[in-house]
Amino acid sequence: MNQINFQGKLIAYFVTGEGEGLPVVLLHGFCEDSRVWDEWLPLLPANRRYVCIDLPGCGSSELTDHLSVESMAEVVAAVLEHLNIEKFVLTAHSMGGYVALAYAEKWGDRLAGLCMFHSHPFADSEEKKAGRLKAIGFIHKNGHVIYVRQTIPQLFIYDFSKGYQSEVNRLIHNAVHFQPEAIIAALEAMRLRPDRSEVLRNIGCPVLMLIGKHDTAVPLDLSMAMSHLPAVADIRIFQTVGHMGMFSASRETARAFREFLLTMDDER
Numbered sequence: 294m295n296q297i298n299f300q301g302k303l304i305a306y307f308v309t310g311e312g313e314g315l316p317v318v319l320l321h322g323f324c325e326d327s328r329v330w331d332e333w334l335p336l337l338p339a340n341r342r343y344v345c346i347d348l349p350g351c352g353s354s355e356l357t358d359h360l361s362v363e364s365m366a367e368v369v370a371a372v373l374e375h376l377n378i379e380k381f382v383l384t385a386h387s388m389g390g391y392v393a394l395a396y397a398e399k400w401g402d403r404l405a406g407l408c409m410f411h412s413h414p415f416a417d418s419e420e421k422k423a424g425r426l427k428a429i430g431f432i433h434k435n436g437h438v439i440y441v442r443q444t445i446p447q448l449f450i451y452d453f454s455k456g457y458q459s460e461v462n463r464l465i466h467n468a469v470h471f472q473p474e475a476i477i478a479a480l481e482a483m484r485l486r487p488d489r490s491e492v493l494r495n496i497g498c499p500v501l502m503l504i505g506k507h508d509t510a511v512p513l514d515l516s517m518a519m520s521h522l523p524a525v526a527d528i529r530i531f532q533t534v535g536h537m538g539m540f541s542a543s544r545e546t547a548r549a550f551r552e553f554l555l556t557m558d559d560e561r
Contacts, residue, residue: 294353297375299368305353306346306372309334314341315405315557316378320369321345322387322411323479324441324468326352329386332460333539336547338554344381346372348392350475352467360478362486366395373403382557384408384550387510387536388479394489397496406557408501408550411508411536413515414522416488425484429477437473441465450507450535460540490522499525501553503546505534527553 294305307327317337321329327345334343348365350356357364369392373381382405385393390412397404417425432440445464468476493500500523504516513530520528529549531542538546 294347296353297372299349299371300357302349302355302357303353304347304349304355304368304372306344308342308344308376310339310341310343312340312342314338314554316342316344316381317554318344318346318369318373318378318381318383320383320385320389320392321348321351322389323483324445324471324476325386325464326354326467328352328467329464329539333543333547336543336551338551341554342378344372344376344378348389350478351471356472356475356478360475361482362391362395365392365482366399369396370400379403380405382406382408382554384410385412386410386539387412388483390414391483391486391489394492395486398489398492401492401497404496404498406498406501406553407496408503408553409519410503410546411505411511411538413511413519414489414493415515415519416486417484422484425480429480432473432477437471437476438469440476441468441471448510448536449541450505450533460537490519493519493522496523499523499527499553499556501527501550502529503538503549504528504530505536505538505542506530506532507534508536510536527556 294307296303296305319330326347330345347354383393390409394414442465446461531538534542
């Protein structure tokens, strides 16, 4: 892993691949880190650079002060400035999608394409906000290890959780090593984020939406509600997928993303 210093905190990232194709930047979701892409990356084209960032408090990155979705977007901008990447395709899973839209709000002209991977632009409902506060209270009372062990299996639909138990266990193993303060800060950042529907509506690049029909974290109705927002959208619904399509439909989601990248390269 490589590191940059961001406001006195170390932020980790790694770069793989090389070539003339547009670079791809990948952002992970909540209770994840850049390792979530390890098995998905080899399925993607080799003719470009891939930049995988550990968001603050995740993986090998230190937790920054006053964490917010907006400050996480600033971290992404700092890494890309360090790497002298000006135009790229942004792929973002779950919470990473919230960060991606915060990035697009300030630096949207740098995006050649955006892939919303099981994510959406809407603010939390009052019920969802209450659920995040309940989760924070649970962590304070019971610790983050129990919370992680309960939360991550729910991201997979039942059959796939059984069929991909090694992936579930690996995600749990990685997340229990995060600091509880980092998980709480991420929950609070998501709870307080604003609606960014207008960002997606006005975005100046094509958008690929990878949607799991059985996703409980991003229900299908939310995905459908965002589908009409961008001017140019490629919408893929995976019938047997929950929230973790990079595992349970790795080849299918990678194929959709490869096809999306081809359209980006054709427009260059």
